[in-house]
Amino acid sequence: MRYGLKVAYRHLASNLSQTGLLVIGVAVAVFIFIFMSALIGGLADLMVNRTLGGFAHVTIQAEDRELPVLETGSNAELLVARQKSTRDATGIRDALPLLPVIDQLSGVAVSSPQITGGAVLIRGERVRQVGVTGVQPDRVTAIVAFDRYLQEGSLSLTGDGLLIGATLASDMNLSVGSPVTLRTDQGNTASLRVSGIYSTGVGQLDRASAYVDIRTARSLFDIPNAVSRIELKLTDLYEAEAVAARITATTGLDAEPWTATAQQLYEGLRAQSDTGLILKSFALITIVIGVASSLMLTTYRRRPEIGIMRAMGASQGFILFIFVTQGMIVGLVGGLIGASLGLAVLTPLTPSGEVAAGQLPIDVAQGSFGLAIGLTMVGATLAAILPARAASRIDPVEAIGQ
Amino acid sequence: MTPPDAAPLVELRGLTKTYGEGETATMVLKGLDLTLEKGRMIALLGASGSGKSTLLNILGTLLRPTAGRFTMLGQELFGADDATLTDFRNRHIGFVFQFHNLLPDFSALENVIFPTAVREGVESAQARLRGAELLELVGLADRTHYRATKLSGGQKQRVAVARALMNKPDLILADEPTGNLDSVSAQQVMELIKVVNQREGTTFLISTHDERIAAQCEGRLEIRDGRII
Known part of the structure; x- marks a missing residue:
C-alpha cells in the first residue's frame, strides 16, 4: 500500500498548520505522560529511600526456633514465661545452595546473603553501638545504592574494609583509613580500617550501621556456614508479595515481602501509582479525542475528494487505509517529538544524587518512553478508525454533489 | 470515427x-x-429532475x-457487490464531472495517473509515461x-479528460463537462472529447442542457419522466 501511504502523507502535508497543531497536541500529551511516569517513579523511589532507606523488597530469614520447655515431674506444676521471637543464632543453614535457584526466579533482580549482629565500634576512648551487616564484597550495592551515597573512600570491603555512615564517622571523628576495633556481643573482636563513608540521609543507616565483608562477619558472629538472612531486590517493587510466595513455595524458606512490614508506605505508593495511572490515562484520552476529532473534520472537509477517489476506482479499503495511516503517522510523529521533548527537558531535571529541597524527584530513566510512543501510536490509530470508517462509507454520488 | 461494434456496450432493460x-x-x-453501442458520442438531454x-x-x-x-460488456452488474463494482468502474469507466473534478493536493500528472496507481498500489514509471502522453494529448x-x-x-477539465482516459476505459460519462466553463474553454474541451x-474509439455519454454541446454529438438521447423518449 505504498500509494496509500503517499496519499495519506499528502493529505497531512497539504494542511501543515492543522497537522502541526495536531502533532503538537499529541506531543504535549506524550510529554505529560512521560513527565508523570518519571515523576511518579522518582517520587516512589524517593519515598522508599527516605522512609526505609536501603530496604529489601523481600527478606528471607531463619524461622523462629521453638524454645525447649522444661520437663516436669509427675507431682510438679510448671509456670513458664515463653519468649516469643528468638532466631536461631546459626541463621539459615540451607539457604546457600538455594541461592542460584532464588536468583533464577522470575522477578528477582539481585540477592544479597548477609550475616548480621550487634557490636560496638571502638576508636580510642570513643565507643558506639552499631548494627553490623556482613555482605559479599561484590554485592555491596545490591540492596542499598551505596555507590550513589558514597562521600569518601571506596566501597571495597575485601579484607579489613569497613563501610560506615557519615554521622557515625563524624561522631567518632573517623575518616577514610582510620583504624577501628569492632567487638561483638559474643566477645569476638576484629581490627578494621574505614574504607568508605556514605551518607544516605536515613538516620539509622548513617548513625548506627556498619558494613563488613561477609567473611569477617562469619568469624565475628561465629557463623561459619549459614547466613542470617538473604535480602532481595526485585525488578518490580509491587511484585514483592507474589515473589515471596513463590520463594516460600519453591524453597520452603520463610520469605517476607516489604509490604508486610511497611503496609502504610505500600498503600501510599499504591495510591500514588494509581493517581499517576489516572493522569496518564487522561493524557492518552486527550490524544485519542484530539486525533479522532481532527480526522473527523478532515473527513468532512475532504468528502468531495473521497467521492472523486471512489469514482476513480478507489476501494473502501483504500479510503480506510489512508485515514487510519494518517492517525498512525500523527501518533508516531507526535510520540517521537513528545518523547524527544521529554528526554531533553527531564534529563537536566533529574537529580544526579540526592534530591535537594525544593527539587522535583524526577527520574528520567522511569519515563516509560517506549510505552508512551507505543501507546500513542496505538491510541492515535484506534482514534482514526471511526473517522476512517465514516470516510470509507461516504456515498460517492452524494459527495461529488450530483 | 471508429465504426460501432455489433455487440452493445451497455444494455438497460426495465430499469427503475x-x-x-x-x-x-x-x-x-x-x-x-437503453442500448449504448461502442464508439459512439451521445448527448443525454433532459430537464432538471428528469x-x-x-x-x-x-x-x-x-x-x-x-x-x-x-449489463455492460456482457457482465450483469445488477446486484454486484461493492468490490466488484469498484474494480469494474476502475477498469472500464471514466468520469468527467462538472465540479470537484481533481484532487487538489495532487499535481496534474498525479491526478491523471490516479486510476492506475490506486489499482496497482504504486505510481509506476509506465503509468507516469502514459500520464505524460495523455497530458500532451x-x-x-x-x-x-x-x-x-x-x-x-x-x-482542470482537460486534465479530467486525460484522467478519464488513463485506464483506457470503454465508456466515459461526462456530466455537464462544460457547464462551469467559459465558451472558449468549453469549446476546447468539446474538441478534445x-x-x-x-x-x-472511446464511447462518450455527455449529459448536458446546452443545445450547442448536444449538436456536436453524433447522437442524442432525451430522458423525460424517468424514461428515454
Whole structure:
C-alpha cells in the first residue's frame, strides 16, 4: 500500500498548520505522560529511600526456633514465661545452595546473603553501638545504592574494609583509613580500617550501621556456614508479595515481602501509582479525542475528494487505509517529538544524587518512553478508525454533489 | 470515427430507481430501456429532475438501481457487490464531472495517473509515461507538475479528460463537462472529447442542457419522466 501511504502523507502535508497543531497536541500529551511516569517513579523511589532507606523488597530469614520447655515431674506444676521471637543464632543453614535457584526466579533482580549482629565500634576512648551487616564484597550495592551515597573512600570491603555512615564517622571523628576495633556481643573482636563513608540521609543507616565483608562477619558472629538472612531486590517493587510466595513455595524458606512490614508506605505508593495511572490515562484520552476529532473534520472537509477517489476506482479499503495511516503517522510523529521533548527537558531535571529541597524527584530513566510512543501510536490509530470508517462509507454520488 | 461494434456496450432493460421508502418513496427511473453501442458520442438531454444524473450514476456503477437489468460488456452488474463494482468502474469507466473534478493536493500528472496507481498500489514509471502522453494529448504538457489548484477551469477539465482516459476505459460519462466553463474553454474541451472519441474509439455519454454541446454529438438521447423518449 505504498500509494496509500503517499496519499495519506499528502493529505497531512497539504494542511501543515492543522497537522502541526495536531502533532503538537499529541506531543504535549506524550510529554505529560512521560513527565508523570518519571515523576511518579522518582517520587516512589524517593519515598522508599527516605522512609526505609536501603530496604529489601523481600527478606528471607531463619524461622523462629521453638524454645525447649522444661520437663516436669509427675507431682510438679510448671509456670513458664515463653519468649516469643528468638532466631536461631546459626541463621539459615540451607539457604546457600538455594541461592542460584532464588536468583533464577522470575522477578528477582539481585540477592544479597548477609550475616548480621550487634557490636560496638571502638576508636580510642570513643565507643558506639552499631548494627553490623556482613555482605559479599561484590554485592555491596545490591540492596542499598551505596555507590550513589558514597562521600569518601571506596566501597571495597575485601579484607579489613569497613563501610560506615557519615554521622557515625563524624561522631567518632573517623575518616577514610582510620583504624577501628569492632567487638561483638559474643566477645569476638576484629581490627578494621574505614574504607568508605556514605551518607544516605536515613538516620539509622548513617548513625548506627556498619558494613563488613561477609567473611569477617562469619568469624565475628561465629557463623561459619549459614547466613542470617538473604535480602532481595526485585525488578518490580509491587511484585514483592507474589515473589515471596513463590520463594516460600519453591524453597520452603520463610520469605517476607516489604509490604508486610511497611503496609502504610505500600498503600501510599499504591495510591500514588494509581493517581499517576489516572493522569496518564487522561493524557492518552486527550490524544485519542484530539486525533479522532481532527480526522473527523478532515473527513468532512475532504468528502468531495473521497467521492472523486471512489469514482476513480478507489476501494473502501483504500479510503480506510489512508485515514487510519494518517492517525498512525500523527501518533508516531507526535510520540517521537513528545518523547524527544521529554528526554531533553527531564534529563537536566533529574537529580544526579540526592534530591535537594525544593527539587522535583524526577527520574528520567522511569519515563516509560517506549510505552508512551507505543501507546500513542496505538491510541492515535484506534482514534482514526471511526473517522476512517465514516470516510470509507461516504456515498460517492452524494459527495461529488450530483 | 471508429465504426460501432455489433455487440452493445451497455444494455438497460426495465430499469427503475426509487429513492426513499413508503409514502416518501419517489420513483425517478420508471422502467427505462437503453442500448449504448461502442464508439459512439451521445448527448443525454433532459430537464432538471428528469433522472439524467441518476441514469449517469447508475451507468457509472456509483448508484444501484432498484430493479431491472443492467449489463455492460456482457457482465450483469445488477446486484454486484461493492468490490466488484469498484474494480469494474476502475477498469472500464471514466468520469468527467462538472465540479470537484481533481484532487487538489495532487499535481496534474498525479491526478491523471490516479486510476492506475490506486489499482496497482504504486505510481509506476509506465503509468507516469502514459500520464505524460495523455497530458500532451490534452495540450497540457507544460502543466505536468502544476498543482490542480493552480490550473484554470478549462485546464482542470482537460486534465479530467486525460484522467478519464488513463485506464483506457470503454465508456466515459461526462456530466455537464462544460457547464462551469467559459465558451472558449468549453469549446476546447468539446474538441478534445471529439478527438479522443475518434482517435481512441472511446464511447462518450455527455449529459448536458446546452443545445450547442448536444449538436456536436453524433447522437442524442432525451430522458423525460424517468424514461428515454
